[in-house]
Each structure stands twice: as C-alpha cells, then as structure tokens.
Amino acid sequence: MAPTTCFNCKEARAVIIRPKNRHKLCRTCFLEVFETEVHETIIGTNLFCPGERVAIGASGGKDSTVLAAVLKTLNERYGYGLDLCLLSIDEGIRGYRDDSLETVKRNAVQYDMPLEILGYGELYGWTMDQVVAQIGKKGNCTYCGVFRRQALDRGAAKLGIKHVVTGHNADDVAETVMMNLLRADLPRLSRGTSIVTESGASDIKRSKPLKYAYEKEIVLYAHHRQLDYFSTECIYSPEAFRGSARTLIKDLEKIRPSSILDIVKSGEDMAALVPQEVNQSGKKCGSTAAAEDDVGGCGSQNGRTSGGEMAAMEKELAENESAESRETEIRLPKGQPLNVSQQKVVKKQTLGHCERCGYLSSQRICKACNLLDGLNRNRPKTAIEVSVGMEDEESSSTLMRQMERTQLTNS
Numbered sequence: 001m002a003p004t005t006c007f008n009c010k011e012a013r014a015v016i017i018r019p020k021n022r023h024k025l026c027r028t029c030f031l032e033v034f035e036t037e038v039h040e041t042i043i044g045t046n047l048f049c050p051g052e053r054v055a056i057g058a059s060g061g062k063d064s065t066v067l068a069a070v071l072k073t074l075n076e077r078y079g080y081g082l083d084l085c086l087l088s089i090d091e092g093i094r095g096y097r098d099d100s101l102e103t104v105k106r107n108a109v110q111y112d113m114p115l116e117i118l119g120y121g122e123l124y125g126w127t128m129d130q131v132v133a134q135i136g137k138k139g140n141c142t143y144c145g146v147f148r149r150q151a152l153d154r155g156a157a158k159l160g161i162k163h164v165v166t167g168h169n170a171d172d173v174a175e176t177v178m179m180n181l182l183r184a185d186l187p188r189l190s191r192g193t194s195i196v197t198e199s200g201a202s203d204i205k206r207s208k209p210l211k212y213a214y215e216k217e218i219v220l221y222a223h224h225r226q227l228d229y230f231s232t233e234c235i236y237s238p239e240a241f242r243g244s245a246r247t248l249i250k251d252l253e254k255i256r257p258s259s260i261l262d263i264v265k266s267g268e269d270m271a272a273l274v275p276q277e278v279n280q281s282g283k284k285c286g287s288t289a290a291a292e293d294d295v296g297g298c299g300s301q302n303g304r305t306s307g308g309e310m311a312a313m314e315k316e317l318a319e320n321e322s323a324e325s326r327e328t329e330i331r332l333p334k335g336q337p338l339n340v341s342q343q344k345v346v347k348k349q350t351l352g353h354c355e356r357c358g359y360l361s362s363q364r365i366c367k368a369c370n371l372l373d374g375l376n377r378n379r380p381k382t383a384i385e386v387s388v389g390m391e392d393e394e395s396s397s398t399l400m401r402q403m404e405r406t407q408l409t410n411s
C-alpha cells in the first residue's frame with residue numbers, strides 16, 4: 001500500500017493519526033499544529049501579559065514537560081516576553097518523586113529555566129512517605145492533593161511570582177466536568193472548566209494552557225520532540241472516583257474521539273448557565289476552591305499512558321473507526337420533572353483566610369490544617385473523613401457542623 005501523504009502539507013509522509021480528528025500528519029506538521037493550537041488558546045484567552053513572570057508547575061511528567069517545552073518555543077517564536085521558571089513540589093515519595101525531580105533538574109538545564117523545589121517536609125513537617133506510614137495508602141491522595149495545591153501557591157509567593165501554569169490537559173478537564181456532573185456540583189463544574197482560576201485575595205493566578213490538548217497528543221508531541229520526561233506512576237493508591245470518570249471518558253473516546261473536547265465544551269456551556277448568585281459565590285469561593293480543589297488531582301492517580309505506547313495508540317484509533325458505526329442515540333423519557341428533594345441547594349460560601357496558616361479558605365481552618373491536625377494528633381481517620389466528606393456529601397452545612405465537631409474534639 002502506498003504511504004499516506006500528510007493531510008496538511010500534502011508532501012511529506014504521514015506518520016501520525018491525530019487523536020483529536022484522525023487527520024494523518026507528518027511529524028513537522030503535527031508539531032506545528034499542536035503548538036499553534038496552544039498558541040491560539042493563549043492568545044484567545046489573553047492568558048499572559050508581556051513581561052509577566054510565570055512559574056511552570058513541573059512534576060517531570062509528560063504534561064508539565066510538554067508545557068515547559070511548548071511555552072519556551074512559543075515565547076521565543078511569538079515574543080510573548082515571558083520570564084519562565086520551573087516550580088517543583090517534592091511530596092517526599094521515595095522511588096517516585098525523587099526520580100522525577102532528577103528529570104526536572106535536567107529539564108531546567110535543557111530549557112535554560114531557573115528551578116525552585118519546595119518540599120512537603122519543610123512546608124508541613126510531613127512527607128507523603130510519612131503520611132502513608134501513618135494512615136496507610138487509603139485516602140492518601142486527599143492529603144497529597146490538598147498539600148500540593150497550597151504548596152504551589154506558597155512556592156510562587158516565595159519567588160514573588162503571581163502566575164502558576166500547570167499541565168492539566170483536556171482529558172483532565174473532561175474528567176472533572178464528569179465528576180462534578182455526577183456529584184451535581186454546579187459551582188465546582190463552573191470553576192473546573194475555566195482556563196484561569198484567579199483569587200483576588202491570594203494574588204496568585206492559576207492557569208492551564210493545555211486545557212484543549214488531548215493527553216494522547218501530548219504523549220505524541222513528547223515522543224516526536226524526544227522530550228526528556230518521567231513516566232513512572234506514583235507508588236501510592238489511585239483515587240477511585242476520578243479513576244472511574246476517567247475510564248468512562250476513555251470508553252467514550254473509543255467510540256467517538258471528539259468526546260473529550262465535547263465534554264469540555266459542554267462543561268463550559270453549562271458553567272455559563274450557572275445562576276448569577278451561585279456564580280458569584282462560586283467566583284468568590286472559586287478562589288478558595290480554585291486554590292483548594294483545582295481541576296485534577298494527581299495525574300499519577302489516573303493510570304496515565306506513557307511515551308512507549310505509540311503503536312498501541314494508533315491501533316486503538318484504527319479500531320475506533322469501525323466503532324463509530326455502532327454509535328447510538330440515547331433519549332431520556334419525556335415529561336419527568338426533577339423531584340424538588342433531588343435538586344441541590346447551593347449554599348453561598350464566604351471567602352476568608354485560615355486562622356492558622358492564612359491560606360484562602362471558606363472554613364475557619366483550611367483543609368490542609370485540618371488534615372495536619374489529624375496527623376499531628378495521631379487521628380488521621382477523623383481528619384480525612386471530614387475532608388473527603390467535603391467532596392462527597394450532599395449538604396455542605398452538615399459537613400461544616402461535622403468539621404466544627406472535629407475541631408472541638410481535637411482541641
């Protein structure tokens with residue numbers, strides 16, 4: 001069979017089937033299309049100001065490595081005038097983060113960017129290895145996620161930087177949309193879909209320039225640019241709910257590759273429909289929540305693909321072509337109004353600062369301090385129940401009461 005020519009340049013031989021739209025592209029065109037799309041996202045959302053100092057949350061994994069490489073390329077190509085640096089959080093996981101940080105250190109040299117590393121040990125007095133030794137693997141991601149979000153803010157503040165970019169991709173955002181739909185949590189859905197999560201009070205803006213980039217394309221980009229990244233997964237346990245949302249999305253993607261972007265777009269459209277008062281409280285506490293529950297947790301929770309899976313990826317895409325004919329339209333029965341008791345009452349939250357550490361929080365004591373309380377008082381179970389309950393329970397007021405009780409019990 002004659003080799004297929006590139007859909008874009010019509011000259012070179014196609015070596016990539018684009019996961020997003022199945023266009024067959026040559027290496028050069030694929031890299032260019034990928035970079036151009038990220039550039040369009042950046043320009044279309046006015047993401048950066050000229051001369052802005054930006055910290056790239058660098059884990060050494062494929063997403064943040066691609067983000068660093070692409071931002072460096074685009075900054076030079078289009079003259080954004082950004083002052084870029086790498087910011088890494090060392091969660092203290094031996095045999096995982098120590099190795100990935102070695103990759104980040106090499107990246108700092110390769111991309112000629114300064115690197116700042118901050119550890120949970122120095123920030124909280126607990127490494128994740130110590131947390132897991134104390135509480136076991138179950139629920140440890142809650143600690144890690146809460147601590148990391150704060151740690152990135154604190155790292156940026158230490159550097160005097162007001163903008164942190166992360167490697168969250170379209171798959172991550174689609175997972176978050178799906179999770180919040182399943183939780184009927186409209187304010188969080190609204191916050192999770194936004195490319196920028198900003199907080200008037202903390203002064204640190206968080207954004208995800210790869211918001212529309214497919215994870216598979218990120219892997220392809222890293223592979224074809226031969227980027228140096230770390231692909232081992234975290235040695236601690238996965239978060240079940242996100243993992244299930246992820247599996248669901250991956251299954252949908254097999255039948256219909258555009259599903260991921262469609263879910264992201266649907267999330268954006270639904271976010272635009274969030275009522276004003278909810279949106280306002282969402283915006284205010286969005287700062288808090290943005291700080292405390294930004295999209296995605298730890299990617300390693302999610303069973304990520306690695307750069308060595310190119311062949312499997314292309315085979316999977318070829319199979320998808322035949323799967324499309326099996327697509328079915330599912331209609332919901334008409335005229336069944338939602339029972340009032342099923343409708344979620346969204347309580348307005350007030351933004352403030354944690355009394356202990358000063359971090360943004362809608363609670364008197366922030367999630368991280370609550371978790372630390374539990375650890376320090378040798379009562380991890382109580383703390384994690386409260387924190388996980390924040391995510392899963394229907395009534396936030398019940399949880400606030402629960403939290404107050406815990407604090408009373410603890411003090």
Ligand SMILES: Nc1ncnc2c1ncn2[C@@H]1O[C@H](COP(=O)(O)OP(=O)(O)OP(=O)(O)O)[C@@H](O)[C@H]1O
Pocket residue numbers: 056057058059060061062063064065087088089090091148165166167168296297298299300304
């Ligand atoms: N230890 C860390 N230090 C700095 N930034 C981090 C760290 N862990 C995660 N991040 C940031 O959060 C983003 C999403 O993290 P997540 O753990 O979901 O990783 P991921 O999707 O596997 O990304 P990556 O491939 O970059 O590790 C990362 O792309 C990175 O920007």
